[in-house]
Amino acid sequence: MKIAIFSTPDSGGAGKAALRLHNGLNQIGEDSTLFVKWKTVNNNTIVQLQSPEINNRIFEKCVLDQFMxxxxxxxxxxxxxxxxxxxxxxxxxxxxxxxxxHWISTFISLESIEKIRKMGKPIVWTLHDQNPMTGACHYTHGCQKYKEECSNCVQLKSNKYNIAQTILKAKLKYLPKDIVIVxxxxxxxxxxxxxxxFRNHRIEVIPNSLETDIYRPIDKKRAKSNLGFSASTRVILFGAQDLKERRKGFVELVDIVKHIRExxxxxxxxxxxxxxxxxxxHCSPLLDSMRIPYKSLGYIDDEQLLRTIYSAADVLALPSLEDNLPNLMLESLACGTPVVxxxxxxxxxxxxxxKNGFLVPIKDxxxxxxxxxxxxxGCSMEAYCRSFAEENFRLEVQAKRYRQLFQELFDQIKSTAVQVTEVPPLYPEIASAMATVICEASTALQVELDGAExxxxxxxxxNRQLQAKVNQLQNEIVRLEAERTPIGILCDRMWKKLRNVITI
Incomplete structure (x- = not known):
């Protein structure tokens, strides 16, 4: 079966999850290609798709200013x-x-999805956060508006055009109704x-996977030593791509540490x-307020180093207030480190x-x-953590479940007629709502281009002035060379001979 996987990046949390599924499918004999906008992994089964068109540069500017x-x-x-x-x-x-x-923000539009469906392709959409079901945000912070209309988004500082509501309405109207959600x-x-x-869509739950041959325990004493700790040092690990994001619970971690000291x-x-x-x-100044020795390692994407870090840790603290299925939780368990x-x-x-950690009531x-x-x-859980990860999160475990789903949908679609209609480049509702924003982005981009020019x-x-000075100096060198006296030339020769003698 030929499978096309789409993900904006091939790195980061969602990108890594998509890459792992892609590798797992190929590992069990399927023909998977991963199409990305931002490619970082050197692999010929990963294809980067880009568009140099000016309208996409305008939209990039628009999305940056109005959303990100x-x-x-x-x-x-x-x-x-x-x-x-x-x-x-x-x-x-x-x-x-x-x-x-997969995670397709700023990559695959609503119109693209409908075009893909009208090609007769069954579509499975793997969600990595809540953005596909909202008008803008990736996690709702408890907001319930995504269940109805997403009006007056509470997370956007400026929302004068009520774009989030318009985008959610467009998703309701135009997204193919037979997309399967995972x-x-x-x-x-x-x-x-x-x-x-998505309330009327088919929804399946298939956990992420990871490379259990890479993420595996190494000797804890050696791992601690590699990070500069003694064998007797207890290590609490905390990690997040952005420590400033409130849902990751960094503020709660600081409060947890205060209780730990007691x-x-x-x-x-x-x-x-x-x-x-x-x-x-990414580091935060709040680390200094914990009054416990800490080591901030910054952003890390080296898997061997991550394995060492997980193995050196005695516990992973994961005080997220909202999260899907964090990769670092699975990676920690695979390395034998329990999670609280x-x-x-x-x-x-x-x-x-x-068995493999503890669950705690939220914010307690x-x-x-x-x-x-x-x-x-001394609550040892290392062995179970590892066996649990091996049983549930190997690449082939996830890949086989996806293959079964894909085959079922492919068999169904062969007997279903697809009504082909023209899909516009941009739906009228979105074009109307974003017209002013697009004009603003176009103007701002033109100013940037003018400034760049x-x-x-x-x-x-x-550069022209520097080149003129270089030419002037070269001419001066030629003139001085021409004016050198025979005695001067003789002295140069004698000095070179003397220098050779000294060197010998």
Missing amino acids: SNVYDGNTMCSAMYPSIGFNYLKRIEDFDIVNL TPSRWLADCAKQSAV NEFISGLIRRNELNIVTFG AFAVGGMLDIIQDR TKVFAERISETLN IEQNRLREE
């Missing part, structure tokens, strides 16, 4: 499905049997079932300098108390601290 740069501090990302990379790429998937969409967690499946967009066992570790918090992700997490999202599917930072202390004080002309003039 237009959220309150601490909120989640907001984005749109625009710009599409155009429609020429559709010719490249004509002989594919099925299309699997979510990695039951929580996200429940969100989809309650959403205005524990008698932990206070003894601190006195003996045998406790350290390790973080990876709030009982939210995909953590409810995975964490089993006293005191109990969270107690569970971390209990884990550090002025700067380019300035640099050209500087």
